[in-house]
Amino acid sequence: MESELYRLFYPRGIAIVGASKNPSKIGHIVLKNILDGGYKGRVYPVNPTAESVLGLPCYPSVSSINGEVDVVIVSVPADKTIEVAEDAGRAGAQFLVVLSSGFKEVGNKELEERLVQVARKNGMRVLGPNIFGYVYTPAKLNASFGPPNLLPGNIAFITQSGALGIALMGYSIVEEIGVSSVVSVGNKADIDDADLLSFFLNDPNTQAVIMYIEGISDGRKFLDIASEFSARKPIITIKAGRTEFGAKAAASHTGSLSSGPILWEGVLRQVGALQVKDVQTAFDYARIFERNIKLPGPNVLVITNGGGAGVQATDTLAERGIRLNEPPKDYVDYLRTFLPPFASTRNPVDITGGASDEYYYLALRKALEHEEIHSILVLYCQTMTTNPMKTAEAIIKAVQETDIKKPVVAGFVGGPESKEAISYLYRAGIPAYPTPERAAEALSAIYLYSKRRSVVEARLAYLKTLYGKSQRLVETRIIGEK
């Protein structure tokens, strides 16, 4: 069955009401982003006072457009939005994307409710209001006033914060995180996090979702779908307002009433969501989940050319419940055939500071092939006698030649050359980080998700047995459980 939101992400035609010739106006930036992004559908600027904008002829209204319009982007003052909704309804549009502010966030709840009523009566769903738009890279669609040059990828990002959301779009470019989608949900007058999770659950272009959440209105609906989602793909949540003070700040920001932070933590954990405290970690996790590699088992092997990096990674893993076991005996024997005698063949395996790329290649290749090694953390400290790019190549070669699907995560510490090698590894499908601790923490996220997914799967199976398929999958009593 086609998702209810299908045409939001794959519209045949888009109208932009409030399209403007003025380059500093939102109605201009959004139109420009849509055109520059390479979107293949039809684009209709709507502006009764202009003849053309950005080379396209203008229409006086949505209903005067002669062609299929699935999405209507609304960038007009709040008090004009009802009129636009009625007009868009007449034109047979399916979605109103309301960028305008001046609704619930400033106390104008009534107008917001009326807008949704009018839209619903005309068979339309509303995204927003008070948003910066949305992006869907598989359709080359950037219907936002955020940055134009996002990297395509398979992470979807749902954000309740506007300015921070836009800024993080920019930061994703710096961090080279590829996205399938960015959706600004703003006041969530109609389409909410749960609706979007439903779409991304079945979206083959999305492997994981990052959510910046300040508050959720329909908790039950969210928990239902979040459970189902987590059983298949990871949700990484940044829950703002974790502390009493943060919750107060969030309330004065969006008017969202955040329930107690501790309650939230428990609830998110139970539906299988990963919780991070900061945007840096959210991005670090996203990088890990770009490829949906199944974890074959518990044994992590750390390979390093620097003892210190190995110790830091060991501490980081241990604090997240992952204990390094000694490597299998035959693996150690193999290492002994080529490593210098003062190398350590315990776990972390220290292939020594003078380690050649060949050592990395051999040690990693054998580890990938070994049945009792289930994931590998490869650490590299840049020295004057080794070359980060060559080390990266050795790692990629081992992974590609064996074609065995185990998580391999890299931590490359060093100067600008290491930074380049990190990008290179990442483009080759190997998540890589500039410090041993960030690499270790990212690897630990795979284990954490794997554990949470099993629990969620088991609970879903249990509930199905109890109530049959049609029953809501998460019990209300989940709230309040320890």
Add this chain to the structure above:
Amino acid sequence: MESELYRLFYPRGIAIVGASKNPSKIGHIVLKNILDGGYKGRVYPVNPTAESVLGLPCYPSVSSINGEVDVVIVSVPADKTIEVAEDAGRAGAQFLVVLSSGFKEVGNKELEERLVQVARKNGMRVLGPNIFGYVYTPAKLNASFGPPNLLPGNIAFITQSGALGIALMGYSIVEEIGVSSVVSVGNKADIDDADLLSFFLNDPNTQAVIMYIEGISDGRKFLDIASEFSARKPIITIKAGRTEFGAKAAASHTGSLSSGPILWEGVLRQVGALQVKDVQTAFDYARIFERNIKLPGPNVLVITNGGGAGVQATDTLAERGIRLNEPPKDYVDYLRTFLPPFASTRNPVDITGGASDEYYYLALRKALEHEEIHSILVLYCQTMTTNPMKTAEAIIKAVQETDIKKPVVAGFVGGPESKEAISYLYRAGIPAYPTPERAAEALSAIYLYSKRRSVVEARLAYLKTLYGKSQRLVETRIIGEK
């Protein structure tokens, strides 16, 4: 009184024993780094089989050098080092910097002890063995085989790990952290962390020290000087082997026997040291402590153009014990004279997504001048209608015009332009970070250090009263205290 280590950092002449023509040899790289770094003293390659290296005439031995030699760098096989030590002693050298490995770290404890004996008998102190050398930027001295192009600054970095230490030298370039010194301590056969802290304590070129520690042999000596140090300048410690598993990894790496992680945490806290778990945070803290700004009081003001960034910062601060109070009434009144009505004048102050640079300037300037505001966190989310560089300029202008010494920390979230603005701010003396949480955590470090310093100062004063000046300043019973 001149520090005992003065001539290590300001040598009149340096001999490099094992200087080599082969560019891949350590004895070549170190010599090249010394020459390229711009060191103004005399440099003498020692190599009995070469006539010249890198354009300098070679000497057959240290004692054959006709000129003052304060430091002798030793890069010869371990079993030749005793001979070198005797020769260096005859030449009147003060310091042996032994890069060579093959000592205690491979079980050869006896040779290491003999080396120190010979050195001491000849009036020399030993740095190392098993190290990558050291750097002191005020003397333009890079006597290491790490990267050549470190940025000068006032952070000293003492590292027990070799490969990780060298790699972090490189990373400091990427992160634009300026260093006064990097010292590889390796096996610490003689000169140890405490000796180095004694030097940096009175070094006007050093504002803070980062220490990567796996183990410490003379705990009492370290704690004495660390207390004294913390009372004047911050120590940022990365204590490797925090967990049982990490401690095991550290033991197999350097042979250091790490005491229990919990014991360490308590001890480091009591001497006033800041403890971080990862190298990223160590660098983030270093950036904060580059300028030794005294904290005038507890009240943090957050200024932001994005509610979400403000909430994230509020949570981060609250989790570190810093609670945001409402801004002073007259400050709010002032904000109301220029901010749009929907802006929030609580704390965080949300100057709105469309905030002009002028808003930042006015809000920050007044906050700097206000007696009841003691530190300011300025957050900026990059949007399509604002310019990160102009915002940075507005911030710098406010700080420079008021010339009031309060901590100002910036968090700039966004794309490549924000990244540039972060560098720009940092070069202007304002620590800046790419996420709101990292900025908030860094600011919290100033508060944490200020608190710890007060406690340490009070304890030192108390002990002086009890025992008089000559008494050791930290009691043995500190170990084991809660």
